[in-house]
Amino acid sequence: MPDVGVWLIGARGSVATTAVAGCAAVTAGLRPPAGLVTEKPEFADAGLPPLTSLVFGGHDISDTPLVKRAEQLAAEGVLPVGLAAAVESELAAADREIRAGWVRGSGVAGGVRAEPGGAGTVHAGAEPGTGDAYETPRPSAPGDADAGPKDPSALLERDEQHVAALAADIQDFVRRRGLARAVVVNVASTEAASDGAALPPSSLYAAAALRAGCPYVNFTPSTGLHHPALAGLAEASGLPYAGRDGKTGQTLLRSVLGPMFNRRALEVRSWSGVNLLGGGDGAALADPGAAAAKNAGKERVLADTLGTVPEGRVHIDDVPALGDWKTAWDHIAFDGFLGTRMTLQTTWQGCDSALAAPLILDLARLLLRAHERGLSGPLPALAFFFKDPVGEAPAGLEEQWAELAGFARELGPTDAVAERGPGTGGEEA
Amino acid sequence: MPDVGVWLIGARGSVATTAVAGCAAVTAGLRPPAGLVTEKPEFADAGLPPLTSLVFGGHDISDTPLVKRAEQLAAEGVLPVGLAAAVESELAAADREIRAGWVRGSGVAGGVRAEPGGAGTVHAGAEPGTGDAYETPRPSAPGDADAGPKDPSALLERDEQHVAALAADIQDFVRRRGLARAVVVNVASTEAASDGAALPPSSLYAAAALRAGCPYVNFTPSTGLHHPALAGLAEASGLPYAGRDGKTGQTLLRSVLGPMFNRRALEVRSWSGVNLLGGGDGAALADPGAAAAKNAGKERVLADTLGTVPEGRVHIDDVPALGDWKTAWDHIAFDGFLGTRMTLQTTWQGCDSALAAPLILDLARLLLRAHERGLSGPLPALAFFFKDPVGEAPAGLEEQWAELAGFARELGPTDAVAERGPGTGGEEA
C-alpha cells in the first residue's frame, strides 16, 4: 500500500496531537482501536488506507513541539501516562512536517515563519488545548474596510498569494514524502465571526487544499468551504469534501434522543442545554458569534428529528478549570399521553480530544478513499460525523449510520461505484 | 366500521384507567393524541380500527369503580384535573364490562365473584396504582407440592375449568356488545415468581384469551404465554400475539443509547441503573423474583445493542412516596480513544401510566388488525414496544421502528399480506 497524507490545519492542537499519537499507539498495538469507527467490520472491505499508511503534517502558528504537547495532554489525563514517550519518534516525524500558519496582516504565509516570539505570530493567551492555525481577526483598519470587495470571488483573488503559499506547503509535503494523495482536515480552534470584508482564515486554508488537489474536511464550525467566494473553486476542483462541525457530545446524544421522542409521538416542549468547557474551544466559543455557529448545528438536529423547534436555549460557557473536559447538561420537558409533563436530563462528561481524534482518522481515511474512487463534491453520506452536514442528509444517527454503511459498501473494491443509487453521497468526477 | 373489543387484565389499574379515560378524551377532541404511535402518518393506511370503535372491558379483583380511580389519578397528577368528570359516562360504560378476576384457592373464577370484602378477593395492601387481576401466589400447601405435575400440559389441564370460566367472560362480552373481534391485553401488576407447581395466574388469563379466540398482548414481565404448558395451545390457536414487558422508560432510553455507543465504537465499561417507583409496580418489583424478570429484559437490550455485557447492575426500589411517578438514573462509563474514561448519566422522570396507556391502545389496534388480516403466531415486528420481544427482532429502537413501519405497510389494504417478506413478523394462519 502506498503512503497517504493527512494534513492538519491546527496541527499542534490537542485534537491533532491526540490523533497523531493515537494512530501511532494503535498501529503499534499499544492500545485497542476504541473510538475508531472505520475499524468496525462494516468497513473491512471498503478499501480504506490502513492506519499504518498515514503520514501526518500540517499548519500551525504555535511552535510547541508535538512531544511536549503530548506530555501536557498526559498531565491533564487526555493521553495515558507514558504514551508520549512510547510514540516519541512518530510525534517527532509529524512535527518535522508542520509549517507556519498564516497570520493576516503579518506579510507571512505558509512556509515563511515570522520571527519566533515576534509580535503577531503566536496568540498571547493561546490555550494549549486546541491548535491555532490562524489568528483571531481583529477589527479591520479603516483602509481595509474601504477596500472591502462586494464580489465574493474578488475576496479570494485578494488573498490568492497566501492561498498559493499554503498550497505549496501541502504539495511539497506530498512530493517529498512520496504520497499517493493527501487529505486536508481543519481541526483548528473555532474562528471568530467574520465581518465580511475579508475571507476568514479557515476559508483560505480550504482554498489552499483545493488548489493543492486535496480533498477537504472541516471538523470545526468555522466557515471553511462554506463561503460564496469558494463555491466556484469547489465545483471546478472535482474533489470530494465533507463537514461541518464534528458531532462529539451533546449533539451526538441529541441525534439519538430526538428520534426516540419522535418515534414514540412524545411531544417535546422544551430542550435546554448548557455546555461547560475549558481549553481553547471554550475561550473561542465565549465569543457569541462563534457560539452562534455551533448552536445552529445543535438546533438543526432537534428541528430535523423532532419536526418542531422546542422552547429552550443552549449556553456555551468557557470554564478554564475544566481544561479539555467538557460537561454538557440537557434538560428535556416533554408531554406524554393527555399532556402529562415528564422530563429527561442527560449529563455528558467527555474529553473533547479523545472523542474527536479517532473521527479525524476515520474521516481522513474515508476522504482519501473517496478521492481514490474519483468521487467529488459534498459527501452527505458522512453526515454521521457532523452537526451540520453538507448536502441533503437525515438528522437521526441511525439513519446516518445506515447511509454511512451503504457508502462503505460502495467504496469497496467489489461494488462498482457507478451503480450507487442517488442520495448516498458524492457525485462522480 | 364495526366495534371491536379491548379486554384488559387488570382493568381497574392505573394503566387501564388511563387508557380508557384517555381514549375517550382523545376521541372527544379534549386532548391531542400525544403518545399514540398509531396516530402517526405511517399508520394512516394500515387499516387499523379507529379509536372510536374500541369498546373496553376486562378482569380485575378490585372493585373500585373506574370513575373513582380516575379521580384518584387526577389527584396524583396522572390525569388532568377535570378529565374524570368529562369522560364519566365512558368510564362507567367500561366499568360495567369488568368481571371479577381469578383468585387461586378461593374456588372463585371469572364471572363468579367472592363476597365483596371477603377474605382473599382483594389484596390487603393492594396499591391503587396498578390493576390486580390475580393474587400473588402464596407458598403452596404441602398437599399441592406433592401433586405438582411434571408434565407442563398437565398444569393447564388442572386449571382448565378456571380458564374456561375466564374465557366465557370474554366471549360473553364480544357477543353482548356485538363486536367484530376482541384483543386481550395484560396490564396487571407484575406477578411474583412462580414455584412451578401450578400455572402462574397470568398464564391462565393468556390461555383464556386463546380459548376465547382472541389475540393476546402481554404488556408486563409476567409469564403469560411464555409458559411451556401453553406452547401447544398457542400454536394450535392460529392467533397472533405479542409481548413481553412494555418499554416505557429506562429501557426505551437504552434502546437508543446502546446503538449510539456501538456505532461510534465507544467501549462501554459499565452501565449501572436504579429505578425508583411507587405504585403497585414498585411493591411488586420489590420482590426479587419479579425484579429479575424485568431486569432480564433491560439487560438483553444492552447485550444485543452493545455486543457485550458491561459491568453494573440495575436496582428497582419501591418508594411509595413517588406514587405513579418513576425516576430512573443510569450511569454509563465508557472508554474513548486510547482508553480515556468518560461518562454519561441520564435521569428519566416519567409517569408510568401516561407512558404505558397510549401504547396499550396502539397494541390493541395493531393486534386487532393483524387478527383481521389472518396473521398468527408471534409478531416480532412489534418489538418496538417491548423490553423482551417475542421472536427474532433487533434490539435498537430505530431498527425496530423500521420493522414496525414496514409492518404497518403490510397491514394496509393495498399490500397483499401474502407478499410480505420474511422476518417482518407473524405467520399466516
Place this chain on the structure above:
Amino acid sequence: MPDVGVWLIGARGSVATTAVAGCAAVTAGLRPPAGLVTEKPEFADAGLPPLTSLVFGGHDISDTPLVKRAEQLAAEGVLPVGLAAAVESELAAADREIRAGWVRGSGVAGGVRAEPGGAGTVHAGAEPGTGDAYETPRPSAPGDADAGPKDPSALLERDEQHVAALAADIQDFVRRRGLARAVVVNVASTEAASDGAALPPSSLYAAAALRAGCPYVNFTPSTGLHHPALAGLAEASGLPYAGRDGKTGQTLLRSVLGPMFNRRALEVRSWSGVNLLGGGDGAALADPGAAAAKNAGKERVLADTLGTVPEGRVHIDDVPALGDWKTAWDHIAFDGFLGTRMTLQTTWQGCDSALAAPLILDLARLLLRAHERGLSGPLPALAFFFKDPVGEAPAGLEEQWAELAGFARELGPTDAVAERGPGTGGEEA
C-alpha cells in the same frame, strides 16, 4: 389576639394566592404546616401572631379573582386538587381587599382603578404565575429624561402623590378591618432594570409602606427600599424592614454547599449554574438587567461562603413550558488533595410558589412581632430567608439559622428585648 394585616404587593400572583389559600388550609387543619419555618418549636415562645389572626389584602394591576387564580394553580399542580373550593370564602375575603396597583403614566394610583381592560392597566401578555403590581417601565419620553432630577430625594418628591394614594389604601385596610398593625410584603414580578430617571415602582410601594407606618419585606430582587431616595425616609420611620430576594432554591442549596467545601478546605474551581423557569418570573428574568440583580445575590453567597469567587456563570432561562416549576442545575468542579479534580452536580426541581408562600407567612409574622416589640431598621437576623440580606449577616445557612433562632428568643415575652446583644438584628426605636 387582635387581628393583624398582611398587605401583598402583587396580591393576585401565584405566590400571594398560594400564601392566602395555604394559610386558610393550614388553619382549617386541611394540611400540615410543611414549609412553615415559624411553626417549628424554636418559635413557639416568640410571641408571633397566630396564623388565624392574619388578614390579607394588597395591590395588583391584574383583576383575575383569587379563586380563579387558585383553580389555575391547581390545574398546574401547584395547589392540591380541590383546595380552591375548600377555602373559597377566605380567598374571596382577601380578594375584596385588593386595590388597583399603580401604573406609571396612566394617572392612576392606588384606590382609583383604570377602566377594566383599558389600555395600560393590565400587561398584554402577563403570565398568570406571578403577581404584577406595576408595569414594566418603558423608555422614558424625551421630556421625562430632561426633567430627571439628580438629587435622589427629589425623585421621591416627584411621585409623592402616588405614594400617598397607595399608602391611603393600606391605612384604609387597617382601619376598616380593625387591625392592630399590618406588614407590607413585596411578592410582585421582578421589575426591569431602571434607568434612574424615576423611582422604580417597587420603591414607590416601599415608600407607601413606610408612609402607612408598616414594616416592609422585599421578597423579590427589585429595588424596593434599596434606593438612595428612600434612605432618609427609612431611617426616620422607626420601622423594621427585611429583604431582599427570597432564597428558595439554587441559592438555598449554595448556602449549605458553599460552607461544606469551605470547612473541608476543598478548593472550588468553578461553579456554573442554569435556572430554567416559566411563569412570570421566567419572563421577567429573561431581561438581562433583572437577571443581573438576581445573580448578584447568588454570587454573593458563593463569595462569602467560599472566600473566593470561582469561575463560572449562572444562566436564567425563560422556559414557558415549565410554568411555575423551576429546575436549577449546578455543576461544581473542585480540587481535593494534590489537586485531584472532582465534581458535584445538583438538580433542584421545585415549585416556586410552594417554596415561597410559606416564607411569606413566616416573614409577615416575624416583622409584625418585631414591630410590636418596637424594633426598627434592617433586620439582618432574617438573612436566613434571603439571597441578598440587609445589614451584616453571615452567608452560610446554619449560621443564619443560629441567628434566626436567637432572634426568636429575643422576640419572646420572657427575654427583655433591651438585653439583646449586638449583631442579632434590628435597632430599637
Place this chain on the structure above:
Amino acid sequence: MPDVGVWLIGARGSVATTAVAGCAAVTAGLRPPAGLVTEKPEFADAGLPPLTSLVFGGHDISDTPLVKRAEQLAAEGVLPVGLAAAVESELAAADREIRAGWVRGSGVAGGVRAEPGGAGTVHAGAEPGTGDAYETPRPSAPGDADAGPKDPSALLERDEQHVAALAADIQDFVRRRGLARAVVVNVASTEAASDGAALPPSSLYAAAALRAGCPYVNFTPSTGLHHPALAGLAEASGLPYAGRDGKTGQTLLRSVLGPMFNRRALEVRSWSGVNLLGGGDGAALADPGAAAAKNAGKERVLADTLGTVPEGRVHIDDVPALGDWKTAWDHIAFDGFLGTRMTLQTTWQGCDSALAAPLILDLARLLLRAHERGLSGPLPALAFFFKDPVGEAPAGLEEQWAELAGFARELGPTDAVAERGPGTGGEEA
C-alpha cells in the same frame, strides 16, 4: 519539634500511599494544602505537630512497594503525573517501616512474614486500590466454633499473643525512630462481617494500638475498638480515640442537606441513593454485611438531622471499571407547602483516596496533640470527620464544625485544657 509517628493499618493501600506521598509533596511545597482541614486558620494555634514532623510506618499483608503503588495511582489519575518520582525517597523511607500484617490461621503475626507468595498471605484477587492489613475471615473450622468463648474478654485473651506481636512492631518503630509518640490509624479495606467466634482483625489491631500506648483512629466501618472485648482495655488505657468511618462523599453531602431540609421545615418523603465504586472498597462492600455497616452510618445522619427516617435505600455497587473513583447519586423527594412534591438530585464524583488522605493527616495530628495534652477516651468533637462518630455528637456538619473549632481552641497552648466545658470531647486522663 520532636518527630511523631503515624502508624497506618493498611499501609500499602491507596489511601495510605496518597497520605504519605501527599504529606511529602505539601511539605516540599510541590502542592498547596488543599483538602487539609488542619491547615485552616482555626487550627493555627492548636499546637498540632507540623506536617514535617510526621514519620510514617504501618502494617500490611501486601508487599508491593509504596513507590510502585504511587505509580499505579498516578496512572489512574489519583496522584499527579510525576509526583511519585518527586517524593520517591519519602515513600521509600515509609516503605522500610511497614511490617507484615496479621493473617488468622497462618501462625504469622506482626514482624514475622509468611513466605512471599505463599498460600494465605495475600488475597488472590486483592484490589490494588485499598490496603489490606488482614485477610477476610473465612468460616471457622469446626474446632474453632466449639472453642468459641461466650465471654467477650476471653476472645481477646485467646489472641493476646498476636496482639502483643503487632504492638511490638509499633513500639519498635517509636523507639528506633526516636518518636515522641505515635498514633495508629486504620485505613485498611472494610472487613467482612464477623461471626462472633473470634475477634475481627480490625479489633486486634486496635488492641495492639492500645497495648503500644498509642491513640487510635478508625477511619473505616470495620469494628476496631467497637467490640465489647475491648471496652475494658480502652477505658483502662487512658488513651484518646476517634472514629468511625470517614465521611468523604455522599454522607458528607447528607450532613449539610439534611439540616437544610430540617431548617426550612421541608418534609423529606424519601431519600434514595446509589454508590458506584471500584477499587478494593467496592469489592469489600459488595459483601452485604460490610455494606450494612456502612449504610448504618449513612442512615444515622439522615435520622439525626431530619428527625425522621425517610423512605428509600442506599445501594453500594462494585463497579471495577471505576477504579478509585466513586460516583454517588442521591434522589430526595420532599414536600413543600400544602404537600407539593419536589425533588433534589445530587451526583458526587470523587476520588476516594484524594478525599480520605488529607483527613488521615488531620486526624493523626489532632490525636497526637490530644494525647500530648493528656486527653483520653472517645473524642466526639471529631464527629466532623466521621459517618458514625463515637460519643454524643451532633449530626449536622456545621454544628460538628463548631465543635471541632472549639476543640482546636482547647488544644491550644493558651487555653488550659482543664477549663474545657462539657460536651466538647474527651475526658482527661
